[in-house]
Amino acid sequence: MDLQALKSEATWLQSYIDSPEKQKQLYRRTLLIVVMSQIFGGAGLAAGVTVGALLAEEMLGTNSLAGMPAALFTLGSALAAWLVGRFSQRYGRRFGLAAGFITGGIGAIGVVTAAAFDQVFLLFVSLFIYGAGTATNLQARYAGTDLAAPKQRATAISVAMVSTTFGAVAGPNLVSVMGEFATFIGIPALAGPFILAAVAFILAGLVLLIFLRPDPLIVAKALADAKISDDSKQSVQKVEATAIHKRGMMVGATVMVLTQIVMVAIMTMTPVHMKHHGHGLSEVGMVIGIHIAAMYLPSLVTGFLVDKVGRTIMAIASGVTLLSAGLLAAFAPTDSMLGLTTALALLGLGWNFGLISGTALIIDSTSPSTRAKTQGTVDVLVALAGASGGAMSGMVVAHSSYATLSLAGGVLALLLVPVVVWSRRKVGTE
Structure with a gap:
């Protein structure tokens, strides 16, 4: 980052440090953006989870490994939670959460491709990557709390969780519709919900990438640094x-x-x-x-x-x-x-x-x-x-x-x- 960019960053950060009112406005704006992303994220999470085991059973021809999808995207979500947390710490919530959701969307695209070409190995790899979306959906609840006062933090968390509900309810209810769409374009019906998951996760990531600025975690760090004293x-x-x-x-x-x-x-x-x-x-x-x-x-x-x-x-x-x-x-x-x-x-x-x-x-x-x-x-x-x-x-x-x-x-x-x-x-x- 050049000197001019550093000066520009310092100037806008200082404007938030000096203005409690701007901090409150950014807190409210951040909650709104988190709500928007969580609605999409919830749809992506629920739509994929609903039919994951059924898709695996159909492709494998047996139910002995039908539990593999849940295990794979759970393990994928664990790795993604670790990576998204560290990426967010270094670059801010905006880039960390956007990267997690978009990665989950890419995983969902991989699942659709695997179903279309009957590639079991690609299915399992893609389900692991898809787990990034589920992890990010959970991690996003933290973004609204970065600028919240101590007595607002749990409320901010709850707003994000309620928002997830709207997408989580809509996702399973669109399973049959997406199945018909998948059949129409010539791929297995059970891959349909993963088309919805791909679109929903990528939209959630884009909402955060485009609108979550200034980054609440970066502003919160600046506010914390401003309070440091040598006393x-x-x-x-x-x-x-x-x-x-x-x-x-x-x-x-x-x-x-x-x-x-x-x-x-x-x-x-x-x-x-x-x-x-x-x-x-x-x-x-x-x-x-x-x-x-x-x-x-x-x-x-x-x-x-x-x-x-x-x-x-x-x-x-x-x-x-x-x-x-x-x-x-x-x-x-x-x-x-x-x-x-x-x-x-x-x-x-x-x-x-x-x-x-x-x-x-x-x-x-x-x-x-x-x-x-x-x-x-x-x-x-x-x-x-x-x-x-x-x-x-x-x-x-x-x-x-x-x-x-x-x-x-x-x-x-x-x-x-x-x-x-x-x-x-x-x-x-x-």
Whole structure:
């Protein structure tokens, strides 16, 4: 970067440092751009996930590897979360998130190409790359928080999550339409939703690349640098704050990882459990649909509560809610749609509480100088936790029962309570 460009950057950054009003305007603008990108991102995520296993089964001629798509884009999302976090830290949210979404779109194009030419190896490679879109869709929730005040952070997270819901609901409902379009252009019908995923992810990336400027993370870094002082008293306070922040990061990560494991484990095996006890696909679809709605739709209320009553209380509420879900899933009569529906709704709600409170704890515990890469690392753990929960759930049910899995999940979630209480006692924060 030449001297003139450096001077120009310093000038516009200083204008934000000197103007709280400009900071507020940029915060609101950033939220709007994140909402737009998340609607597209949600459509790309849901449309592809809905038919991934079916496409693999059709191309392979067997259902023995039908779980490979979920495993591949979960692993791909874990790697992408790490890369997007570091790329965002170095170049800003705009380039990091745009690169992640566009990469996911390229992966979706690869899936369509693999289906058109019946190339299984290309399918698996492309599904791995497609995972970048799912990771970026989750990482984008952080962008709206960079300029948020501490008491606005959870609300900003919740706005991004609610926005994802609109796309996530629209995506599966367009499966048949996109299937007909795919057949019309001469490719397998199950590749159709991936055409939608490619367009949606690339549009999400372009929205961020074109409109997310000034970059909120770059401005947040400049604001943080402006507050640095050589005062020795502040240096002591900084050392104490560092210890507090390390504990906060550990607790935030623990909350998100545990809730992800429990949610994915029970959710994954619920359709299998229902099918084995005579429930039809329409009933399975209704239960899972309500579960997904409970994961995202309460976000605005949850964000408000996390900001108002505190991260600790809502993290504990997550553990208790997930325990209730596990108990109800374990003991509800197998023919009771009401029992299973309520259990899965509570499972989604408990996950929602945990993700938003845990994310807020991570943001509270990081500075702009390291925030993006730390968030990326935590999301890697969350992605791997989900993969582990899904893999272990099948083994538990195969060797025991769905009731045992649900009880184990509820008890595991309850570990959040002593972890969070311990953190509060040690650190002395909310």
